[in-house]
Amino acid sequence: MTAASDSTPVVSPPRGYWSEVWRQFRKRRLALIALIYIVFLSGVALCAPMIAGTRPIVCKYKGQIYFPCLAYFNPRWEPGIFLKDKFRQVYPKNLKKKDPESWAVWPLVYQDPFRRIKKDEWPGQPENKFGMEGVPDKHNLMGTDQQGWDVFAQLVHGTTVALLVGFVSMGLAGLIGITVGALGGYFGGWVDMLTSRITEVVMCIPTLILILAMIAILEKTTIWHMMVIIGITSWTSIARLTRAEFLKLRESEFVTAARAIGVGEIRIMYRYILPNALAPILVPITFGIASAILIESGLSFLGVGPPPPNPSWGTLLNSGRTNLQMWWLILFPGMAIFLAVLAYNLIGEGLQEATDPRLKEAGR
């Protein structure tokens, strides 16, 4: 704020565009609940190793402080000393045995998403049951799968995958879609012709064959490859909307004014038009996150995703498909996928209504 504007009497400060959108969005209770749920899921994803795991969150071992739980995010972060001392991932007994002075803070639930808990690993906790026996009980809150791996731990760790898939793939799709749409909408003419044709071609390609072919070419797929592939196949609706917004805004007075004072083309596009077009563009991005989660879990469900161990909700659901009588393998991961998709759809809808007061496109 400059001194000049400070001295002018302001009765009620004009609301900015974004705060107006937020005010509209907040009015929709369901959309707000959905947003809170996604924030909660992000919390679960970030704290997954602290909620369910077999590695201590913090421990003191031979006079040093370690955070072994971080190894769940990246196996290479497992402190070397535990490998050297042959812990073999069984911490509770080994910590006491090899250093009686040690102490540790443990996760809320002593279960592992990638292996079966054996007998006497944790005081008072029996060996994990497996197969038909693995019904939910107080040790395995959501039961165990055929191999005796805890379902709750897999779900909690799978949250990271689901959320990352949504954000990374749609981040990429947004980047491509906004760039392509902005170029076409702003420059018009042959650029628009070209970008529109490209968008059309990508729209007409059967997405599944594109994804399956790319996965096959990669041979060793990781979850990151999946995100990139989903991202580069699902940017078309974003591009179309961006193009429409840019077509509309490039004729507006503030753009003419900017051009008159000699602002560069790229700068006009990204500093002048884009901020004003961003809120409606967020709508297809949000719906896109929902469908990205759906695609990833669907592919994992079909068994074409990354090879195990892949703690994806879809993989878990796939094991329920071959063992229909194990209802807990269907109910819990199914609910997790459903709720995440529902939440993103609700947020998308809330945004749509908040950015379009006439509700014109509400049904489309």
Added chain:
Amino acid sequence: MFDYLVRRMLIGAVTLLFITFLIYALIRQMPGDPVVALQAEQDPSRKVDPADYQRMRVSYGLDKPWPIGYAQWLGKLTTTLDLGRSFTHKKPVWALIRERAGPTLLLSLTSLFLGYVLSGPLGLYSVVRANKPDERVVSTLLYMLYSLPSFVAALGLLYVFYQRLEWLPLRGIVSDNYESLSWWGRVGDIAYHMVLPVTCYTYGGLAYYSRFIRANMMEVVRQDYIRTARAKGVHPLKVIVVHSFRNTMIPMVTQLGLTLPTLLSGSVILEQIFTWPGMGRLFFESIGTRDYPVIMGLTLIFSLLTLAGQLLADVLYALVDPRVSYS
């Protein structure tokens, strides 16, 4: 209008050329080839004799680089409309597609019909009772159905109706004793196998269409001519059904064009779960076995239908809404 159609079709042809070229390039880059995939399926322990392998590759036309393979495929298609022969099924691709299209159309047409027939009354109901408690409950439920992935629903339904109640079959399109049944018995048998797949196919579309109708009608209801009709004493039900619903049909008609490709492509996941011998399953299998002619044939048909559907939607739009014209 004629000029417009010709232009669209020319652009469409170029688009098709692009798509098929891209897909051909991609699938030929996939590791492995149909000979190896076929061998692995029949007897994984046996090694392929190198001479045999070479001979089979030549007979499949795989010994040449892929751009030439694409040119040959395109040449055959444009001169004789031939899509080639399937490597794994040992029959022409067209015959294979005809065989598999039936089961898929059986599911998709039934569910399209059910979706349209049921969503009309549901949409009308939610407009008439707009924002009343019962309508809110129904709409929320429909919205939740819309977000429920079909494969989750399929597994849940299978658990309840197959595993628990043992009312409905697990998979397939006919029972083992199908051949011995009478004609009506066969129809009943297929219908019995169709219940679960059709349910999973339909509910999402039903939720989508009824929301679509509601959203469009809520907009129409606010128009002046509706107020006029109400003011001159037209029966409230007639206002909704005759005056507003008919105008809501405009966007519904264009929707029909956009569903065209999905009618034939089916749903890979649902056909996979229910082991339904349709197009989606054929597609999925052919990628696994590297059956290039089948993949290409299906790609061509799916993208052709997508393009035709878009064109149909635009043309229908101009036909039902006099304000739109392309001349």
